[in-house]
Amino acid sequence: AQKITQTQPGMFVQEKEAVTLDCTYDTSDQSYGLFWYKQPSSGEMIFLIYQGSYDEQNATEGRYSLNFQKARKSANLVISASQLGDSAMYFCAMREGQQASGGSYIPTFGRGTSLIVHP
Amino acid sequence: DVKVTQSSRYLVKRTGEKVFLECVQDMDHENMFWYRQDPGLGLRLIYFSYDVKMKEKGDIPEGYSVSREKKERFSLILESASTNQTSMYLCASSLRGTSLEQFFGPGTRLTVL
Numbered sequence A: 001a002q003k004i005t006q007t008q009p010g011m012f013v014q015e016k017e018a019v020t021l022d023c024t025y026d027t028s029d030q031s032y033g034l035f036w037y038k039q040p041s042s043g044e045m046i047f048l049i050y051q052g053s054y055d056e057q058n059a060t061e062g063r064y065s066l067n068f069q070k071a072r073k074s075a076n077l078v079i080s081a082s083q084l085g086d087s088a089m090y091f092c093a094m095r096e097g098q099q100a101s102g103g104s105y106i107p108t109f110g111r112g113t114s115l116i117v118h119p
Numbered sequence B: 001d002v003k004v005t006q007s008s009r010y011l012v013k014r015t016g017e018k019v020f021l022e023c024v025q026d027m028d029h030e031n032m033f034w035y036r037q038d039p040g041l042g043l044r045l046i047y048f049s050y051d052v053k054m055k056e057k058g059d060i061p062e063g064y065s066v067s068r069e070k071k072e073r074f075s076l077i078l079e080s081a082s083t084n085q086t087s088m089y090l091c092a093s094s095l096r097g098t099s100l101e102q103f104f105g106p107g108t109r110l111t112v113l
Helices: none
Strands: A010-014 A019-021 A033-039 A046-052 A064-069 A074-079 A088-095 A113-118 B004-006 B010-013 B019-025 B031-038 B042-051 B054-057 B065-070 B073-078 B087-094 B108-112
Touching (some): A010 A019, A019 A113, A033 A064, A033 A074, A046 A064, A074 A088, B004 B087, B010 B019, B019 B031, B031 B073, B042 B065, B042 B073
Antiparallel strands (some): A033 A046, A088 A113, B004 B019, B019 B073, B031 B087, B042 B054, B065 B073
């Protein structure tokens, strides 16, 4: 079973509108973290936002916010006031509580959502 | 400005060739990762390293090996390239910690003919 599910292969939004990109996750750990990354056509992945499982408030970073619903195991990314430059692939990722070697945590990525912003 | 660099953006090799993909980070990060990205499959971890000379297999290590002789450099090696290794390869690094994000390089698009 996939640990991170992004059900929307592609999304379209009008410039200046808000858009929500879905992400659901599967873990039995109490301590975990959720990340969102953006990948423009240039290829480089860019970190957007992080939410820890114990964080009481939804994370926000500028126009990005994470709608964290723990009971539903969802961590949707909300982009407000979309811009043309927001057109990109977006990946949700999770690191679970179990440490890998060396005390490191290895995130698992979803398959991504392609967002196109129309003028 | 933090940086992860990869030796090539585009690479074309022939079946059976030995291929080296190099990754360098200048942030003194302990962790370094190699991912493969294919359409519809997202990012899949090939190998990761948490220290010099230390490596761990990821989800798809078959056909690949890695080397980390210096903290800042992590190399991915395809001993005998095959056409099914045609893909985008992404290198990443991170500090050791639970909430710390990964920093990615620009990627290498490898084509094996």
